[in-house]
């Protein structure tokens with residue numbers, strides 16, 4: 311019997327930039343590719359799309375594709391969804407659903423000296439991120455100190471994307487909101503944190519990324535064992 315991954319790749323009918331038994335990365339436009347995947351109950355989108363906020367950082371002056379215009383998530387809403395940044399495009403979201411929070415504050419007590427990472431309880435851009443779920447769920451908070459430029463829970467791991475998410479966070483979302491039978495899709499894959507998380511749990515997942523500049527570094531990342539202290543503790 312074919313795996314849910316192989317079934318979906320047959321429907322997509324495009325060569326994967328990376329593939330193993332659990333995960334695949336496709337270089338392309340998710341608005342076209344998602345049309346080829348039936349929105350069955352076992353397909354779950356977990357993704358961090360461009361929010362439409364024209365976000366740039368001086369360490370990466372190249373804009374994120376799609377971030378220059380309001381984000382319309384209509385092409386995702388036929389699927390079960392877990393979406394970051396929903397507050398930026400909430401007018402497009404159905405009223406049904408739930409919101410959860412990624413608390414990015416440091417939990418160390420004793421301030422900067424004790425923490426040795428930076429001022430405790432602060433992040434450069436914001437202390438939390440909203441995550442919208444297309445289904446009813448317990449309103450909850452996941453705590454994982456990050457501060458995008460410090461990457462506290464992946465300290466020492468090479469950063470390859472300006473809005474890279476922690477693998478531990480993506481792992482928690484997968485464990486909380488999917489089942490082992492599900493196919494997880496991250497249509498805005500970036501650094502492929504979702505794919506790494508899925509594979510570490512033995513789950514099936516497809517990532518789609520439009521910007522060619524992230525494909526080769528992501529293929530490297532997916533091909534190399536992730537040396538990450540926090541992940542080895544999970």
Ligand SMILES: C[S@@+](CC[C@H](N)C(=O)[O-])C[C@H]1O[C@@H](n2cnc3c(N)ncnc32)[C@H](O)[C@@H]1O
Pocket residue numbers: 338339340341357358359360361374375376471473474475476497498499500501502503504518519520521524
């Ligand atoms: C906010 S970033 C996601 C970063 C990701 N969460 C990570 O951990 O690295 C959004 C990504 O979506 C990509 N993107 C934008 N429009 C796209 C499209 N139509 N299809 C596929 N990828 C797209 C951008 O190039 C960018 O890498």
